Amino acid sequence: MSSGFSLVEVTLALGIVTFCLLLLMGLLLVGLNAMKASRDEAAAVNCLEQISDAIRSGLIDTGSSYHAAGAYSGITWTLGSGAVSVPVTNLSAGGFPTSSPTEQQYVGRVELTPPADKSSPGTALISVAWPRQAQWNSSTRTWENAQGSVHIWLVFIPNP
Secondary structure: OOOOOOHHHHHHHHHHHHHHHHHHHHHHHHHHHHHHHHHHHHHHHHHHHHHHHHHHOOEEOOOOEEEOOHHHOOOEEEOOOOOEEEEEEEEOOOOOEOOOOOOOOEEEEEEEEOOOOOOOOEEEEEEEEEOOOOEEEOOOOEEEOOOEEEEEEEEEOOOO
């Protein structure tokens, strides 16, 4: 009797090792995809925070006209007026609009119902989606062609 392995035993061992390596590679890809999705969602939440802070810090233009603070000054509303729907484009992972095409990864939409007066609360639905090619469907209030999205309802009272 010899003490070596037969060709069949070696082939079976190589088959088992190959199967295990393929399983590990598949799990690695799933893990990498989950990490990317988590990173995209965290960056979109950062965008939500920046937009909601800008609305909460809204500045008065005239007696009843307001605009959001900072980089989001394009979001404007008038006390007692109807709902306002504002697209927010070219968002970066840092949460601010950018002119660099390589950093433009997110797109947002703000649907704001202004307060009736300076002491009443207003509401806003803020939504951010990725990639930036996603499009907002106003009738269903959802994103189309999006890999993912995050939303927040904001209740605010404008600064006097």
